[in-house]
Amino acid sequence: MIRAKYIGFFLFALPVIGFGQETDLGAWNSITIESDLSKDFKVGLETELRLDNNMTIPYLFFFSPYGEYDLNKHIRFGAGYRYSYHLTDSDRSHRATAEIVFRNLTEFFMKKPRLDASIRLRGTREAFNLARTESTLRTKLSLSYNLPKTKLEPKAAVEFFYEFDQQLVYTFEDVKGVSGWDKYRIRIGVSYPFKKRHELFPFYQFQSGFNEASIGNTLGLAYVYDFKWK
Secondary structure, X not given: OHHXXXXXXXXXXXXXXXXXXXXXXXXXXXXXXXXXXXXXXXXXXXXXXXXXXXXXXXXXXXXXXXXXXXXXXXXXXXXXXXXXXXXXXXXXXXXXXXXXXXXXXXXXXXXXXXXXXXXXXXXXXXXXXXXXXXXXXXXXXXXXXXXXXXXXXXXXXXXXXXXXEEEEEEOOOOEEEEEEEEEEEEEEEEEEEEOXXXXXXXXXXXXXXXXXXOEEEEEEXXXXXXXXXX
């Protein structure tokens, strides 16, 4: 009963939050298959379809293979590649990603904590077929809490994007790129594992730019399958 109550309240609250902003509502739906090749090394493949215009028009599809290596219980390294097809302008892009995650941080302050915290530093380099590239540094703080006597795990995260050469400044002698903070995202959701190797993660996401009045509200549903090699 408690599982149904929490899930029902969360799914009801998401549309209210999203539409309350009086902005366009998007949808991100993803499927991820991942597997442990060893105790410390994991590989996976994520596919995602994103919709815009109040969840009526698909505008982006991508697939992204990745790998993760646990140096120890508190430090994880990751790398990945993402191929994206932008449906609105038929553009394609290729993104390389490298990251480091500092995780299980609350274990430094308490024993067997239900609250977990992690910090992720991610660098990306994305090249578009329409002759432009983007380099970004992303800093993300994530929190999760394991609810007693349930499988539900509420999660919250805030992420900041620092864009390199996001603007071009023209002078009589040269053209210079200006870097700066571009946008931030706030995401809340709840994960629900079921049948040992399956997990659902519905979420709501708010995004806003620092230098422009662009606001985005997104409802998302992520499904993860943990594949086990025989």
